[in-house]
Amino acid sequence: MWNMDGTDRSPVFGALAIQAVVFVGLYLLRPLVEEATGHAVPLLWVMLAQGVIAGIVSRGFRFSLPWVVGQVIAPPLLLFALALDLPTWVFPVILLLLVLVFWNVAGNRVPLYLTNRATSEAISKLLPRGKAVHFVDLGSGLGGTLRYLAKAALESRFTGLETAPLPFALSWLLGKLSGAKNLDFRFRDIFKEDLGQYDVVYCFLSPVPMARLYDKARAEMKPGSLFISNSFAVPDQKPHRVVTVKDGRRTKLLIWKM
Secondary structure, eight states: OOSTTTOSSOHHHHHHHHHHHHHHHHHHHHHHHHHHHSSOOOHHHHHHHHHHHHHHHHHHTTOOHHHHHHHHHHHHHHHHHHHTTOOTTHHHHHHHHHHHHSHHHHHHOOOOOOOOHHHHHHHHHHSOTTSOOEEEEETOTTOHHHHHHHHHOTTSEEEEEEOSHHHHHHHHHHHHHHTOTTEEEEEOOGGGSOGGGOSEEEEOOOSTTHHHHHHHHHHHSOTTOEEEEESOOBTTBOOSEEEEOSSTTOOEEEEEEO
């Protein structure tokens, strides 16, 4: 399986492998169909078929829904882009931007998930009142949650760790422009960070790293500190508390007290 549920293979390479196999199959089948029917098969039909078949196969391998949707739409979108006769430099630029944004998908199988405002507000209510804490967001993305929290709790410190180059650069810049003195962003691998320096550790990652990350938190975090996961559970570890956010997706914050 190449899905985001804890397997060892990257979904990027799995998705590309499925597209390649489907492409070869359709390439070999197309002339046979044309010979049997006496009609040429339009390239658009081939690309639509490739997308649908790749999507079905991806779902069979238990890819998550966003990956399945991407598999379905990628071939016809590529054909559409070629039909526009765009300059050749556009494609490597688009690829580079995608790599810079979704860097963590290939390496750590962690997509870019953004915490919404309602969830940020719920997290703010979980912070101790009248007490300065050091809060870290592991995989802080564009940093919106930390900017919100930094304004809501001026007495506390907020740190974001991110290794996707473009989100980190944007979060760092937006953090500086916000003027918040209690906020900083670091280009750092979350597994190389000492979690013992933080009072609250928050993450919105994927199922893949949760077991390893929880073991790290248990080994390093201080007694009484909080480990909060947005949506994704830790295998075989029941949270001490679950907060359901009143947003469209009924986001669940899973909370462990160390």
